[in-house]
Amino acid sequence: MSDKTATVIPASDTERPRLAAPEKMPVTQIALLAFVAAALVVLPFVVTGYVLYIANLLLVFIVLCLGLHLVIGETGQFALAHAAFYGIGIYSSGLAGNAFGWPFPLSMLLAGVVAGAVGVVIGTVALRMRDIYLALATFAFGEAMQWVFLNWDQVTGGPNGLRISPARLGDLEILTDRQAYPVVVFVTLLMIALTIVISRSRVGRSFRAVRESDVAAMAMGIPVRRAKITAFGLSAFYAGVAGSMFATFSTYIHPDSLGFQTTILALTMVVVGGLGSITGAVGGAIVFGLISEFLRQTPSYQEIIYGLILIVFMMYAPRGLFAFIRDQMGRITRG
Amino acid sequence: MKDRITCVWLGAALLAAGLIHSAGAAAQEPGLTEKTIKIGVFSPLSGANMAYGFDVINAAKMYYSKVNKEGGVHGRQIELVIEDDRCNANDLVSAVKKLVEQEQVFMLNGGSCSAAAVAAKDYVVRSKVPWVMLNASADGALYPPTDYIFGAFSITQYAVGGSVVDFGQQHLKAKKIGYINHDDAYGAWNLEAAQVTAKEVDVQLAVESINPNITDVTAPLVKLRAANPDMIAITTYAKPAALIIKKAHELGITKPIVLTVTGTANMSQLVENVGNKDALKNFYVQDVLADAPGGPKIKWVYDMYKEYYPDLDAKPDHPQAYMPYGIAPAMSVVKALQDAGPNPTREKVAENLRNQKFDSGVMAGPIEFGQNDRAAQESTIYLKFDGTQQTLIPGSFQSRWKYKG
Numbered sequence: 001m002s003d004k005t006a007t008v009i010p011a012s013d014t015e016r017p018r019l020a021a022p023e024k025m026p027v028t029q030i031a032l033l034a035f036v037a038a039a040l041v042v043l044p045f046v047v048t049g050y051v052l053y054i055a056n057l058l059l060v061f062i063v064l065c066l067g068l069h070l071v072i073g074e075t076g077q078f079a080l081a082h083a084a085f086y087g088i089g090i091y092s093s094g095l096a097g098n099a100f101g102w103p104f105p106l107s108m109l110l111a112g113v114v115a116g117a118v119g120v121v122i123g124t125v126a127l128r129m130r131d132i133y134l135a136l137a138t139f140a141f142g143e144a145m146q147w148v149f150l151n152w153d154q155v156t157g158g159p160n161g162l163r164i165s166p167a168r169l170g171d172l173e174i175l176t177d178r179q180a181y182p183v184v185v186f187v188t189l190l191m192i193a194l195t196i197v198i199s200r201s202r203v204g205r206s207f208r209a210v211r212e213s214d215v216a217a218m219a220m221g222i223p224v225r226r227a228k229i230t231a232f233g234l235s236a237f238y239a240g241v242a243g244s245m246f247a248t249f250s251t252y253i254h255p256d257s258l259g260f261q262t263t264i265l266a267l268t269m270v271v272v273g274g275l276g277s278i279t280g281a282v283g284g285a286i287v288f289g290l291i292s293e294f295l296r297q298t299p300s301y302q303e304i305i306y307g308l309i310l311i312v313f314m315m316y317a318p319r320g321l322f323a324f325i326r327d328q329m330g331r332i333t334r335g
Numbered sequence: 336m337k338d339r340i341t342c343v344w345l346g347a348a349l350l351a352a353g354l355i356h357s358a359g360a361a362a363q364e365p366g367l368t369e370k371t372i373k374i375g376v377f378s379p380l381s382g383a384n385m386a387y388g389f390d391v392i393n394a395a396k397m398y399y400s401k402v403n404k405e406g407g408v409h410g411r412q413i414e415l416v417i418e419d420d421r422c423n424a425n426d427l428v429s430a431v432k433k434l435v436e437q438e439q440v441f442m443l444n445g446g447s448c449s450a451a452a453v454a455a456k457d458y459v460v461r462s463k464v465p466w467v468m469l470n471a472s473a474d475g476a477l478y479p480p481t482d483y484i485f486g487a488f489s490i491t492q493y494a495v496g497g498s499v500v501d502f503g504q505q506h507l508k509a510k511k512i513g514y515i516n517h518d519d520a521y522g523a524w525n526l527e528a529a530q531v532t533a534k535e536v537d538v539q540l541a542v543e544s545i546n547p548n549i550t551d552v553t554a555p556l557v558k559l560r561a562a563n564p565d566m567i568a569i570t571t572y573a574k575p576a577a578l579i580i581k582k583a584h585e586l587g588i589t590k591p592i593v594l595t596v597t598g599t600a601n602m603s604q605l606v607e608n609v610g611n612k613d614a615l616k617n618f619y620v621q622d623v624l625a626d627a628p629g630g631p632k633i634k635w636v637y638d639m640y641k642e643y644y645p646d647l648d649a650k651p652d653h654p655q656a657y658m659p660y661g662i663a664p665a666m667s668v669v670k671a672l673q674d675a676g677p678n679p680t681r682e683k684v685a686e687n688l689r690n691q692k693f694d695s696g697v698m699a700g701p702i703e704f705g706q707n708d709r710a711a712q713e714s715t716i717y718l719k720f721d722g723t724q725q726t727l728i729p730g731s732f733q734s735r736w737k738y739k740g
Contacts, residue, residue, distance in 0.1 A: 050432040057425065150519065159519045160475050161453055175461065177432075250428070251457040254450045257424050296426060299380035299419040 044181050052177040053249070054293055059188040060245045061285040064266045065273070066195045067238025069281035073270060074204060075231035076211030078131060080263050081122065081138040084145035085115040085236040087258035089243020091149070091156055094164035094253065104167035104174070104248055108187065111244035112237045119236020123229040130214075142263060149255035161254035164247050180249035187245055191238060195278055198234065207231055211276075265292075272313050274320020283322050364680055366441030372411045372679075374399070374668065375434030377418040377427065377445030378469055384422035386600065388447035390647075390654050391469050392417065394636065394661030395444060397643040402669050409677040413669075416440055422447070424454035431455045435464055442684060444668050446471040446486070447657075459483055465685040467668050470660040474524055477709040478738050485688050487710035488663045488698060489623045495595045496525030497532035497734020498715040499568045499621060504536040506717065506728055507591050511539040513564035515555065515579060517571055518544040525570045525595070528736035535735045545575060552578045556586055566591040573598040577608035584614035593619040593717070600656050602720065612722040619728070621715050623699050624659055627725045633659055633697055663695040663702055667711065699731045708738065 044052060064086055071079050089111035096107040122141055129137050149156045156162055167174040167183075174180045198204050206227040209217035218224050247253070265288070273284020291309060295302035317324035366373035376395060378388030399413045407413060416438045418430035427446065434440045435458075443459070443466040446452035452468060453475040459466045460481045468476075468486030474493065476484050487494070496516070503509040514529055516522035522544055533540050541562035543555035556579065559567060567583065567590060569576050576598035583592060598605070599620050609615065626632035636659045641648045648654065670693060675683040692703040700714025714733050718725040 048436040050429070050436040053429060053432050057429075159450065159521055161450060163457070250454070252424065252454040254424050254454065256450050293429065296419050296421070296429070302381050302419075 040185055044178055049177045052181050054289075056177055056180055056184045056245075056249045058286055058289040059184045060242050061266065061269060061289050062188055062282050063191045063238055063242040063245060065269050065281040065285040066191055066278065067235040067242065068266050068270045069276070069278060070195065070198065070207070070238065071231045071235035072267070073276040073281065074199065074207040074211060075228065077126075077228060077231060078135040079122075079126070079138040079232065079235065080135050080260070080267070081142040081145070082235070082239050082266050083258045083260065083262035084142040085119055085239035086243045086246075086262065087145060087149055087253075087255070088115045088118055088236075089240030090164075090247050090253045090258075091162065091243075092240065093244035093247040094162055095155065097165045097167065097247070098163075101165075101168065103169045104183070104244070105169065107167070107247070108241055108244040111247075112240040115240025115243065116233045116237035119239075120229055120233040122236070123232025126232070127225060127228060139260065142260060146255055146259050149258055156255065159255065161252055164251050164253060166251060167248040174248055177249050183248055184245050187241065191241060192278070192282065195238075199278060203227075203230060268310065272310070272317075272321055274322045277320060277322065279322050280320045284320070287321060364441075365439035367679070368411075370411055371414045372408060372672065373414045373416060373438065373440045375418065375431070375438060375440035375443045375445065376415050376469075377420045377430040377434065377443070378447045379422035380417075380419040382421055384448060386655050387422060387657065388420075388469065390640075390658035391447055391661035392445075393644060393647070393654075394640065394658050395469065395665040396661075397639055398662050398665040399669075400643065401639070408669060408672045409679075418445070420445065420448070420451060422451055424451045427451040428454050428458065431458060435459075435462055440464075441679075442466070442668065442681065444664055445469055446473065449473040449475070452476055452486070456481070456484060463681060463685075465671070465681055465688060467664050467671075467688065469664050470657055480707055480709045480738070482689070483685050485667070485704055485709050485711060488667070488702065488712050489657070489660045490596070490712055490715065491710050492521050492524035492597075493528035493736045493738075494710070494713045494715070494734045495528075495597060495621070496570055497528035497736045498713070498732045499570065499593055499595050500529045500532040500538055500540070501536065501732040501734065502593065502619075502621070502715070502717050502728075503566050503568060504538050505730070505732065507566050507593075509538060509565035509591075511541065511562070511564045513559040513562060513567040513590075514540045514542045515559070515567065515569050515571060516542070516544050517547050517575075519547065521597075522570065525597075528734045529568075529570075532735040545571065547572055547575065549575050549578070552582050553586075556582050556588070560586060560588055564590060566593060568593050568595070570595045570597055573600060573605060574608070577605055580605075580614050580618070581609050581611065584609075584611060589617060591617045591619060593621065595621045596623055596715070602656070602725075606722045609722075615720060615722045618720055619717050620720050620725070621717055623712065623715055625695075625697055625699055625716070627716075627718050627727045628656070628659075630727060636662055636697060659697050662697045663711070666693070666695050666697075667691060667702055700733070710738075 043055060068082050071077050092114040093107040093111040096102040096110050126134055126137050150159055206222045209222050210224050210227045214224050269284035269288045270281050272288055274280025295306055376392060378392045379385050380389055399415060403412050416434055418434060420427035420430045434443060443464055446468040447470050449471045452471040452473040456476040460483055463483060466484050470489045472487050472491045474491045477486055500512060503512045516526045529540060541559060541564050543559055545555055569579055576594050580592060624633055629637050640654050640658060671684045671687040671691060672679055674687040689704055689706060692701060694701045698712045699716045700712050702711045704711060714731040716731055717728040719728060
């Protein structure tokens with residue numbers, strides 16, 4: 001892929017033209033980042049274990065959404081099997097800990113690699129499919145994997161679920177959400193950084209080229225087949241790592257948690273945040289994760305409110321929450 | 336480069352900060368004041384599984400209300416903090432952690448979905464908070480037993496399977512039972528107890544294990560018919576149960592059919608799905624209450640519901656089938672608090688629960704825990720059901736299976 005080609009491909013909000021000089025970060029963005037960093041550091045000192053549990057869950061969903069962002073948002077491949085890869089990550093990591101007492105960084109790597117490898121296989125099989133056919137095929141894979149989780153008793157514990165040994169690193173044993181929090185934050189930051197690197201790299205540009213047009217990408221010399229398989233593999237790797245992150249603070253997994261509903265929840269987060277944008281994937285996971293938790297306090301109306309919020313988002317912010325905020329800010333600045 | 340170094344420092348600082356803070360401080364006995372005692376209650380209160388918990392919580396609430404009206408427990412009024420667990424493992428753990436860490440409840444009384452409830456086991460045990468489940472059987476949280484978790488007021492899967500064999504042998508004089516279960520862990524559990532009981536009462540089992548999502552039950556039924564059993568026991572969920580009852584009638588099987596409590600959540604729906612009352616001519620259902628729903632022994636529960644929730648009671652689907660199941664767990668909590676005396680601690684309450692034995696008057700058998708037993712109730716009753724009327728069969732029936740550790 002030539003440099004010139006790369007600059008004409010429609011870009012996501014994270015992309016910079018390859019040859020362009022690095023832009024200075026606006027003061028508002030620096031302030032926002034500083035605030036987020038301070039909040040992340042202060043959080044465990046000022047909140048209860050319950051809030052940290054929610055924070056850990058949100059961070060897991062951020063990584064899950066980043067994976068979905070790579071395959072759907074960046075590459076335009078409508079894959080609906082994310083819960084399956086997430087499950088593979090949880091079980092791989094849990095079994096590595098249970099059976100071999102592996103330290104959690106190694107289990108995490110294993111979870112990502114196993115899920116990524118399965119993702120590559122699925123990506124290869126799904127190469128010829130696109131749009132609704134790809135969605136249906138990956139949906140079928142997701143359902144099949146849930147069946148496997150439910151029925152492979154000897155390995156997954158079947159409908160009895162699997163108890164996961166506490167994550168370890170040497171003598172350190174993670175038993176509480178407070179102990180897991182720094183690990184989960186660290187891995188999330190690492191995965192965000194990795195996503196930015198991928199997005200700005202040649203690989204990221206090839207993903208976006210494929211998203212815009214297979215034929216045009218091929219004409220430009222982009223190996224479309226390889227790009228699609230890579231996107232599937234990377235996306236599954238993220239989901240696997242997210243699963244392993246979950247296993248650092250949760251000691252039990254049941255196949256019921258790994259159904260289509262989990263994929264749809266992640267998809268909703270990515271779409272509402274803003275498809276094709278890293279900020280959207282991260283923000284969508286946080287906003288919708290929090291909305292879902294707050295709605296638990298209003299059991300009688302939560303489905304209606306949840307539905308209404310989704311409709312309002314789709315009507316008034318179809319490009320995503322953060323694009324909407326940016327537009328509104330721009331409008332205010334322009335007067 | 337500078338940015339990368341900053342990122343590394345930030346990550347390291349976060350890691351260090353969290354680890355230092357995780358040392359934590361010792362907790363005091365929470366949820367207790369001179370005048371109140373706070374109890375965390377949770378169940379599915381929204382979504383598709385709301386029927387498992389909504390009225391069960393209502394029943395527990397009305398019982399606690401009654402206790403408060405009568406002066407509370409050692410002068411303390413019971414305060415309930417209610418959370419929706421959506422019948423989902425992550426949400427149930429969120430609810431439990433919120434109740435324990437944020438609301439600072441003294442103890443927990445909740446859980447209607449077994450798979451979700453098991454997810455909170457390790458946290459509850461580590462936090463040393465007494466937890467009395469509502470109507471979740473949650474075998475996975477009860478075996479192996481822990482010091483703080485108590486449940487199965489509406490029996491375990493082990494009790495389901497064992498008791499149906501006991502009923503077949505005692506009431507129907509069956510020597511050979513056609514036994515249909517699911518090919519999953521729930522099915523394996525109830526079959527294990529059925530086999531233990533069958534061996535003890537000298538009954539032969541012809542077993543057919545089916546997938547919960549089965550759509551055609553002809554093959555397993557034809558095989559069972561060939562085995563010529565004296566009765567057919569169905570331990571499946573409601574949907575396959577309706578298919579089996581319907582197909583058994585079509586195949587001319589006239590032997591008694593007994594459906595366990597796993598498939599009886601909505602009997603009018605079952606009748607509708609079977610679609611032919613002739614298929615229910617020789618049909619029995621298992622229940623875990625002391626009497627038929629609305630029967631004289633438990634009429635007071637239904638009357639109380641009417642008094643506390645007149646608007647709900649006027650609605651066609653209320654009280655929901657599992658409503659009375661909420662009473663016995665609330666009784667168990669109140670009794671454990673009373674027995675702990677005027678200065679209760681979590682440890683005292685847990686100790687009392689471990690030795691608790693009483694008759695709720697609502698469930699089929701006594702509520703009884705033991706040093707190696709956290710399943711409250713193991714007895715069942717049986718009702719002959721013709722599609723409209725439910726007639727109580729005298730006596731209660733029990734599994735012979737016991738947890739051996």
